[in-house]
Amino acid sequence: MGTAERREASDESVAVRSQARQGRQAPDRDIPVRRRAGDAVWDEQQQDCRPLWVEEPARKHPMPDPVRSAAVRAVIIIAVTLIQAMVAFLCTLAGSWLAFPMVISSVASTVVATWAVVDVWVTRQVWSQRYGVVSEPSSTARALRRERRAGRRQERAAQREQERIRRRGAAGQLSHS
Template sequence: MGSDTLMGTAERRGAPRAGGVQVTGHRDPGVTDHDIPAAEAETRTREADVPATEVGRGIREQQYYRPLWVEEPARRRRLPDPVRTAAVRAVLLIAVTLIQAMVAFLCTLAGSWLAFPMVISSVVSTIVATWGALDVWVTRQVWNQRNGVVSMPSSTARALRRERRRARRQARAAARAQGRIRRRGGAGQLSHS
C-alpha cells in the first residue's frame, strides 16, 4: 500500500489532521495529489492548518441573527369575554360528553354493570352539551346587538348609544351651570333684585 492510499483512507474516515481540524471530505482513491493543481493543493493545506476555533468563529460571523418565531398580526379579532367564556364552557361539555359516550360503548361491549348508568348519563350530557353550543350562539348574538355596530333599525346598540350621548350632554350642561354659579360668587344662592 502506498502513502496516497493510506492518506485517502484517513480522509474518508474523518481522521484528525495537524492543527486539530478534522477532514471529512470523500476523496476519489484514483486521484493522487499529483493530479491537483499546485495553487489548489496549497489552499487545502492552509485550510487544514487553521485551528478549529477560528473556522467555527468564521462560520458564526457569516450567520445572521434569526428570531425563533415571527409574530404575525391576528387574522381575526379576539372574541369578546362573555362569548369566549361560553365557548370554553361548551368545548369542555362536549369533551366530557364524548368521553362518557366512549366509556358507555366500551362498558356495553364488555358487558359491565356500568353500561346502563353510563348510557343514561351520556344522554343527559348530550342534552347539556347541545345547550352549551346554543349558549355560545345566543351569547354572541346578544353581545353583537348590545355592543356591536349593527346597522339595523332594530338594533338596540343605537338606542343605548343615544341614551349615553344624552346623559353626557346633561352632565356637561349641569357642570356648566355649576361653573356659572361659582363664578358669580353666590355659592348657590340666587339674588332677589
C-alpha cells in the same frame, strides 16, 4: 508529531473551538450577543439565521370575553360527553354492569352539551346586539339617520329664527293696539 500528539492537539482545538462558539452564540435566538469585530464566520452565521416565525397582525377581532368563556365551557362539556359516550360503548361491548348508568349519564350529558352550544350562540348574539353594532358609511340606515338629523336641525333653526323675529317685533311695540 505522532498520533497521540495529533489527537491531543485535535481534542484541544475542538474544545477551544466549541468554547469560542459558545462564547459567540446565544442559547436562544432572542438574546443579543456581543460579537468581536471582524469575525467573518459570525457574520455569515448571522445572515443565515432567520427567525423561527414572523408574527402577523390579527385580521379579525378576538372573541369577546363572555363569548370566549362560554365557548371554552362548551368545549369542555362536549369533551366530557364524548368520553362518557365512549366509556358507555366500551362497557356495553364488555357486558359490564356499568353500561346502563353510563348510557343514561351520556344521554344527560348530551342534553347539557347541546345547552352549552346554544349558550355560546345566545351569548354571541346578545354581545353583538349590545356592543357590536357596526355602521358603515354606505349603510342605508346611517344615511336615513343623517337625513332625519339634518331635517330636525333645519326645523330647530327655523323655530329659533321665528322666535327671534317675534321678539324683535314685540320689543319695537309701545302699545298693544
